[in-house]
């Protein structure tokens with residue numbers, strides 16, 4: 671999901687695809703030819719859009735377990751309440767369940783490695799059978815935890831991360847043009 675992510679996160683992901691730190695059969699070739707300015711412009715454009723809930727369907731019986739797992743793993747420490755995102759920590763709320771589950775599995779198995787180890791470290795503590803619950807609780811409307819909302823606060827907050835834990839160099843921020 672792109673709408674509502676911070677421009678910084680979108681820019682970093684495009685750059686990671688372009689420079690092969692993140693790989694995907696569709697995205698990698700698309701990003702390969704983008705200039706730095708293209709990536710700034712795309713990031714600003716999508717960051718300015720309002721996220722829409724994808725209405726994923728999931729197993730409601732996993733909601734309670736999902737909340738337990740997510741609370742224990744302190745997901746909100748980095749992603750903020752309802753996983754609305756900040757800086758280079760993405761918004762997870764309102765993404766599709768299938769996408770979130772794939773990302774969690776990919777981080778865990780180190781298929782996706784552009785997280786500077788943050789997600790891999792978190793997921794090491796979560797057994798595979800709990801990944802579905804942990805991911806679902808933030809993107810399936812019936813499972814929603816408090817604070818996760820398509821109309822939630824704009825997540826374009828540029829706050830300091832806990833303990834400055836994120837080692838990514840922060841690229842200069844392009845001005846976000848309002849249309």
Ligand code: HEC
Nearest residue numbers: 740743744745748759760762770773784785788789792804
């Ligand atoms: C220590 C901080 C931290 C914690 C705790 C954390 N995350 Fe993350 N997460 C990140 C960062 C940083 C990224 C972005 C990595 C990148 O740049 O690709 C990320 C990425 C993700 C993504 C990929 C999103 C996308 O749009 O591709 C998902 C899904 C996710 N996290 C879910 C979770 C869940 C669920 C939990 C709790 C079980 C959690 N995270 C806990 C830091 C954290």
